[in-house]
Amino acid sequence: MNTLKDVQELIAQRAAQEITPFATVNLGIGIPTLIAKYADSDKVFFHTENGMLGVGELKHPSNFDPGLVNAGKLPVAEETGASYFHSADSFAMIRGGHVEMAFLGALQVDESGFIANWAVPGKNIMGVGGAMDLLSGAKKIIITTNHCTKNGEPKLVKSCTYPITSTRKVNTIITELAVFEFVNDRLKLIELMPGVTLEEVARNTEADYEINWRKESK
């Protein structure tokens, strides 16, 4: 396997292919943030919940504008045709169903499609941010995550043991091993990442899944 960073870039690169042309897309913190640079910036509109549509990649990091950041508080750039709005208007876009896709990280995803990405049992719960809002409102939710935790435990589990983020189910999961989709409420493995074997996926996955190579939605 590659370094952690390589793995994340691999996931981000594959995830970028899921973006439908001219979609409005929200990128969560972590791996999702890496997706922007693999997307065709002429054919996607990035939305950030702190109040901007038309988020661009910062070309020269040293030249950042301290008044222009994304939801991860990272400096970004402004694409042509961008607009700004306040937080309530921004979440109205998310919660009202006007954001087509959200890419989010996860601590766990279970075979029912629930995700946990905001709290860890036994620890203080100190942040939730926009995760629950994105889950409740974005039309399509794509999870980008390392297949296993740092300790090698599967993140695709039978049932989340961490607190779930929403009762809304996610649509797609992209890891460094495979791409999964939920079809009719069943988890399907639809694609292996380059050089990965089915056996490798099976060994690292707790959740039940079927193999279903043909993509039904896309």
Added chain:
Amino acid sequence: MNTLKDVQELIAQRAAQEITPFATVNLGIGIPTLIAKYADSDKVFFHTENGMLGVGELKHPSNFDPGLVNAGKLPVAEETGASYFHSADSFAMIRGGHVEMAFLGALQVDESGFIANWAVPGKNIMGVGGAMDLLSGAKKIIITTNHCTKNGEPKLVKSCTYPITSTRKVNTIITELAVFEFVNDRLKLIELMPGVTLEEVARNTEADYEINWRKESK
């Protein structure tokens, strides 16, 4: 008595004196609309519920801008420092308690302080506009109305027989005969209009009121 128009101007002129310096003021349809020209435009901010703060009097009526009207759909002008907003933001100002005074017309006002100004029993109810919103949200409600109906019936009644506009009570009533205020939930006559006698007010008023020359609030 004078013509109807004279009476309305008289009421409007007196009403303008109620405006506290730099207040945000909403003017209803009818007599309230006439108040603007008697107010010191440097010391008042007129709000209109169709989405504008800083409404001004149109100086040259023939020169009106068809994209610039008040809630009565009458052409108006734009004062320096004016701003525009959509209907939900405009009513957020009203309903959120950010408009200091609203001047409204009335079909009836009763001695409890309830007003009826939107519907007539036995007739189709076809319009309500912003009346209920202003009643629920403006900090101070001042009623400007002819003292009696066209048929000479008192408009200041014991109890509204027309459907009330709100369970919120009004603060002040200004007619061509007198000025009334509600103090501790009691209707008080606080001022006679020039040349009007107490007897004249009594003869034209059904509601009970006390006489209380000294203004307690202002």
Added chain:
Amino acid sequence: MDKIRTAEEVMQNVKSGDTIMVGGFGLVGAPLTLIDELTRQEVNGLTIISNNLGEAGKGLGILLRQGKIKKAIGSYFTSNREVGDHFNIGKLEIQLMPQGTMSESIRAGGAGIGAYYTKTGVGTELAKGKEVRVINDENYLYEEALKANVALIKAQKADTLGNLIYYKTTRNFNPIMATAADYVIAEVDEIVEPGELLPEEIVTPHLYIDAIVKSKLILTREGVVER
């Protein structure tokens, strides 16, 4: 992604039985070209959400005369006396709302809010049958969100992406209706390139807009004219 369409094209999205939001405060800020095109469509049983229903025989008033409107949701129908006539003979349902409640319900529809509590209307005839809830010792009325299949709105300028700005009090219901329908058509007087509208002055971001139609009928000092 070109959103620029003709009025004829976009009106194919309106079907019989649809709920349609129409912007404007009277004729001010109304999408006159789109309304005109709507009156040419063979559709009926429409529910119209609009502050007014035009004037007698004008704007949405034509649609009313054509018998295409099943129900009208708005705050002030008094400006068209024919609304009452149609109501009286049972040809039109009316849902009268305080203007602030109507605005807030449209915003709620666009923002994913299912319902909300307002003080407006408590204890009045418009509250009949509605739930009242005490919040912090005050009475509030339960009101549900409004949504539509199609919204017809009017703006001053669009860029080709669909970002919109509005002129003075023509703004009114247009920006909120833009958020609350499945398919949103913006009639505009001018179309510019992306970047020509300043990011901070854009009132309606383009993600809300499905189609842009150049206006043919506009409101001038002389009334509604073809441009």
Added chain:
Amino acid sequence: MDKIRTAEEVMQNVKSGDTIMVGGFGLVGAPLTLIDELTRQEVNGLTIISNNLGEAGKGLGILLRQGKIKKAIGSYFTSNREVGDHFNIGKLEIQLMPQGTMSESIRAGGAGIGAYYTKTGVGTELAKGKEVRVINDENYLYEEALKANVALIKAQKADTLGNLIYYKTTRNFNPIMATAADYVIAEVDEIVEPGELLPEEIVTPHLYIDAIVKSKLILTREGVVER
């Protein structure tokens, strides 16, 4: 009516036990000068409504260290690890809200909406003890409005009347907090004459603003500096 004040003057409006809204997303769009002045005040038992609670020992983080905060309402306290420490020893109450619910509740507070229903949070730990209501076959959570005694916000420019515009993503919570407090103080980088801001570009109309303070501390590429 001159609304221009010094930070010292306006902070007299903050009393012990008050609820205070503070704009900003982290340091971006935060009223740094006002926060700095607030840390000099002899007040305690404050409830702070702000997305974050600064960073350890910075901004609102100073106020936390001073023990002046009784309760924090926000969506993301993770950026200041001391928040958890204060919570663990019982010196700080925490009300964690989804960021969209927090925003919507502030807007509701400013708009006279007592409470509303949102899908966000249904079935999660943050919904514990909260009412669920089925609206059009979907589950919604009951959420009440947020209001404050004082709001400290940051804008780019004010005119002397108090009309405000904001710079890029510094807008965030500032315009909604401007609507939801009894006394609203706007810290701004520039003050201009009325008429210099275009009526259509004004984001916060002046009726929301009680006082304007010129900024002394600003966020630059080099961090927070005195100007």
